[in-house]
Amino acid sequence: MEIYKTQSTIAKKSNWLLSMVVTLLVTIGVLFLFQGLSLFLVVPLFELSLEDVLQVATGQSTNPNGRMALLIIQGLGAGFAFIVATLVIAKLVDKADMGFKQHFANFKFIPFLIMIFVIFGGMLFNTLLIDLNGNFQFPSFLAEFEQMLQQKEEELMRLTKYLTDFDSVQELLMGVLVIGIMAGLGEELFFRGLLQPKLHSYTGNMHLGVWLTAFIFSAIHMQFYGFLPRMLLGAIFGYLYCYSGSLIYPILAHIFNNTFTVVLVYLxxxxxxxxxIDEVDEASWPVALGGLVLLVICLKLFSEKSKPNLTHEKLE
Structure with a gap:
């Protein structure tokens, strides 16, 4: 069960729409603020011109400091911004206790080991979802819409390749910090720590709360051809939290998943x-189905071994 205790009027189920709107507005505001602050820092720090900044933002910069600048922008404007947005909404708007002591108290070593196999099973099954999603074709009457999505995909992939095309160990370590640790911590605090317990409470259904959060988590990345595998990962993170009562598991799982990918790209x-990273290979059905079996079995075992020691009242 998620830990998110509040008696605030705005967080009550009867005010769910207002709560979601305020959450959205505060989050957008904080993200824009930290994006601006990050640009304010990197321009003088790396002596970038306005043209350099635009090229960095589109993954087309040839500036030797461009990648490091973009990593700092991502770290402050996304990862750290999600942490701040979560704390602002929880403490100042919902006046909620996120129960950080309980999160650590509910963390256990054996379930952590099982969690690694859960993520590994999810990665294997995701090879099939990546294949299906990446090769999806729209009907002919939606050709223009498909072309727009493909163009957006190419832009995002160009930016991703630029961001992860590390030229040194220092850039790799910065990538691990930003893409692995900062993104894993910030996104899990916001999506699983804040949004999921709200949606669980408002819908009255744990599974619906998990999958709605996973849907939103995938949608905000604005990447249609990676939507399904990212949503599955989001759901896995959500169930790790629900079954254990500890955000530590999904945070570590998210960090492991992102860092593993970053290291693979570098190698x-x-x-x-x-x-x-930009190739979509044909998936092996036996491998993918084996991954699904491993995922289901280990997730069930995780739920049995990670029952929370301490619980908290849920959001009213």
Whole structure:
């Protein structure tokens, strides 16, 4: 069960629409604020011109400091901004107790080991979802819409490749910090720590709360051709939290997933392994289905071994 205790009027079920609107507005405001602050910092820090900033933002910069600047923008304007938005909404708007002591008290070593196999099973099954989602074709009458999505996908992939095309170990470590740790911590605090317990309370259904949050989590990344695998990951993170009563599990799982991908990209660039982030290979059905079996079995085992020691009243 999620931990999010509040008696605030705005957070009550009867005010769900107002609560969601305020959550959205505060989050957008904080994200814009920290995006602006990050730009304010990197321009003088790396001596970037306005043209450099625009090229960095689109993944087309040839400036030797461009990638490091973009990583700082991502770290402050996304990862750290989600942390701040979560705390502002929880403490100042909902006046809620997120129960951080309970999160640590409910964390156990054996379920943590099981969690690794849960994520590994999810990764294997996701190869099938990546294949299906990446090769999805719209009917002919939606050709223009499909072309628009493909163009957006190409822009995002160009930015992703630029962001992860590390030229040094220092850039790799910065990538792990920003893409792995900061993104994992910030997004899990916001989506699983704040949004999921709200949606669980407002819908009255744990599973609906998990999957609605996972849907929103995937949608905000604005990447249609990666929507399904990202939503599955979001749902896995959500169930890890619900079954354990500890945000530590989904935070570590998210960090592990992102960091694993970042390291694979770097090893692929060095030629140590055959890995290309923009290629969608045909999935192996036996491997994917084996991953699904591993995911289901280990998630069930996780739910049995990670029952929370301490609980908290749910959002009213």
């Amino acid at each position: 692929g660039k060095l030629g140590k392994i055959d890995f290309n």
